Amino acid sequence: MLVEIDFNSDEAIYIQLRNQIFVAIATSQLKEGESLPSVRALADKIGVNMHTVNKAYSTLRQDGFLKVDRRRGAVVAVDIDKLDSMAKMKAYLRPLIARGICKGLSKEEVKGIVDQLYDELS
Amino acid sequence: MLVEIDFNSDEAIYIQLRNQIFVAIATSQLKEGESLPSVRALADKIGVNMHTVNKAYSTLRQDGFLKVDRRRGAVVAVDIDKLDSMAKMKAYLRPLIARGICKGLSKEEVKGIVDQLYDELS
DNA sequence: TAATTGTTATACTTATGATATAACAACTAT
DNA sequence: ATAGTTGTTATATCATAAGTATAACAATTA
Numbered sequence: 001m002l003v004e005i006d007f008n009s010d011e012a013i014y015i016q017l018r019n020q021i022f023v024a025i026a027t028s029q030l031k032e033g034e035s036l037p038s039v040r041a042l043a044d045k046i047g048v049n050m051h052t053v054n055k056a057y058s059t060l061r062q063d064g065f066l067k068v069d070r071r072r073g074a075v076v077a078v079d080i081d082k083l084d085s086m087a088k089m090k091a092y093l094r095p096l097i098a099r100g101i102c103k104g105l106s107k108e109e110v111k112g113i114v115d116q117l118y119d120e121l122s
Numbered sequence: 123m124l125v126e127i128d129f130n131s132d133e134a135i136y137i138q139l140r141n142q143i144f145v146a147i148a149t150s151q152l153k154e155g156e157s158l159p160s161v162r163a164l165a166d167k168i169g170v171n172m173h174t175v176n177k178a179y180s181t182l183r184q185d186g187f188l189k190v191d192r193r194r195g196a197v198v199a200v201d202i203d204k205l206d207s208m209a210k211m212k213a214y215l216r217p218l219i220a221r222g223i224c225k226g227l228s229k230e231e232v233k234g235i236v237d238q239l240y241d242e243l244s
Numbered sequence: 245t246a247a248t249t250g251t252t253a254t255a256c257t258t259a260t261g262a263t264a265t266a267a268c269a270a271c272t273a274t
Numbered sequence: 275a276t277a278g279t280t281g282t283t284a285t286a287t288c289a290t291a292a293g294t295a296t297a298a299c300a301a302t303t304a
Contacts, residue, residue: 019217026223085225098144103207
């Protein structure tokens, strides 16, 4: 699992890290039941503080992407709640779609991008 | 144009304001060429500081949604750059789609939500 | 026993969001 | 001409969040 942090980004490090773990799980680079690097190991690898990685792991656990097994560390364990996931997706998407409509993007163009991303990410 | 700010939200006030202006423009509650309330008037209306509204207006101007006419104040003027808008949409969408894939959302389900939002917002 | 796991606690620095005045040039209305 | 309003800029202050730095804990592993 490769990690690339942009320290000049306006996005928080733990958010960048979380997003890349999203991608890794989606693309099966990280598979269900697989262990993630320890917070200390990953922090050392990407050159940030342990707590920054721990924050990413904690939010991922809280949002149902990881579980902590005392003997195996942080393990990929995706909790599926379709209705909740659909509701969250819609809430996250609303301002983005509104922005796109303002900029003249058609429904078909946006759905084309969704197609592209599904191809790239699964 | 109605504005609703949630002061307990984790989203910054100027971001909430910006998102609602996105929606207002998309739904033609705010039409091309139409003037927005002055920063002071809107700040007073929703009970926040002038600079908070100014920050929302500034980012909207910088992102090509408003222009400033000295005699008419902030005016809706959407700058259309299809390629740039598509690229930004894709960049914003990537982590969301990755998250959705992890949670088992199908391509069709996500595109269904896009359809719903286009119906609601245009 | 020694080392590693996630986690928690405390403390510090830095960056950002929000507020508070104040002022400026450009424009509008009286 | 005067007074008021426009977006904008400049400072300053406060609160919160992000990130760093040590340290410690119970549970597990080698």
